[in-house]
Amino acid sequence: MKPRVRFAPSPTGFLHIGGARTALFNWLYARHTGGTFVLRIEDTDTARNTQAAVDVILDGLRWLGLNWDEGPLTSDATGPSKGNLGPYFQSQRKANYRARVEALLSRGLAYEDEGAIKFKMTREPIVIHDLVVGDVERKLTDREEMDPDFVIVRSDGEPVFHLVNVIDDLEMNITHVIRGEDHLSNTAKHIALFKAFGVEPPKYAHIPLILNKDGSKMSKRDQGALMNVYMEGGYLPEAVLNYLCLLSWSPKDNREKLPLSEVVERFDLPQILRANARFDHDKLLWLQGEYARELGSDRFYELCVHALGKGGFDTNRFPIEYVKAALDTCKGKIRLFTELPAYAGFYFTDSFEYNPDGVKKDFTPENKPRLQKLRDAIASTEPFVAAGLEATLKRVAGELGVKAGVLVHPTRLACTGNAAGPSLYHLLEVLGREKVLQRIDRALTTF
């Protein structure tokens, strides 16, 4: 029988990076084994759950490319889904829960207590055969010793997580439960529940948690904890995915950057590490840069145009060839697309501020005549292309008896407002003679 795994988030309005990693590991295992990846929405908390919150989860998984074989097609709990074992929203499965609870009640495995229904938990230690952690004997804690039974239906009639999670895994024929290690201690309860229902529990694989760089628990408020930061922050999903694969899993051959298809091929449960991993944003950024550099042109343009648009630059007002030429000078230079407006905005507006430090350093009295001389030489450079412009600049520098850099910096500042950026000669070529001369002339009037 092929494995059936599931990702079962509750719609809280956020998709946590840890949740995304859990989804990823489930997805990887399903794809590796040719099994089925089920998405189930645990929306039992009617007070908190909204359709918009479900969209956050669906959008996040889609952005990452973690497609599910069974589960909802839309965020509408009563809407369409794929798969034969739905509904895939817990809010639509209440009849199942009621029937299961009745069965427990009638067999004396559960009882009513102050309006709630409690499950008669075994008093014996339970051994969890975990595929990642190994055999774990879970004894009762001191509080559990006093009352090992736990509530499965609240006094308001709503079933609780432990119950519905188990019933759904059972009824959806889930074979492997791959989830965060925060559930390891709870697993004894789940196993007892499965046994009470007369079925063998699924295999468990508890994966380590993702902590902050300093080792503290990552909460929603922590930097980088939520998926939307990456979706909106100019990240590439392949970079995020690759980075997530490297936390608690390793290809073991000293490679860091590897395509998802290869991870799918090599991924398996037993080789997942046991220790919690810390989230290193710098390393993610590095991978992001690696992937950004080798992006295909069309996708690169698309992402750039989108980022520039968000930064207030309407590239549609410029000829497509100009836009492409401008963006080509940025390829391989930026990591995050959100950097682009500041990095390349000068291509798309004439009104930009000069970098103050650059002004101090480069717009100096002795540089003014130099820039003037270069301006005149540029005015007659023919054709107006990078190689010729470079030759012109170096010739003028030679005539002035200064290094090229002396001319390069004021020119860059005059034409872009920035102290760093794309290759100067190439950006001049893209801007064209008219704009370059205008910008140098304008700069010359400021100092």
Added chain:
RNA sequence: GACCCUAUGGUCUAGCGGUUAGGACACUGCCCUUUCACGGCGGUAGCUCGGGUUCGAUUCCCGAUAGGGUCGCCA
């Protein structure tokens, strides 16, 4: 408080009784270079501690310590 998991540089990791403890990110020196970035060549930095087992422990066992998790009518 009880129970559970974990422990290799700052971070992610390779290692599975004998290695000059390997790689990556970050940091840093030099080179390349108009800037930035990339790239190339170096550098700093590590087996938590204490007991065992063994001819020999980073590696196996026990304990301590530290970190994380759970013990809810949250999920």
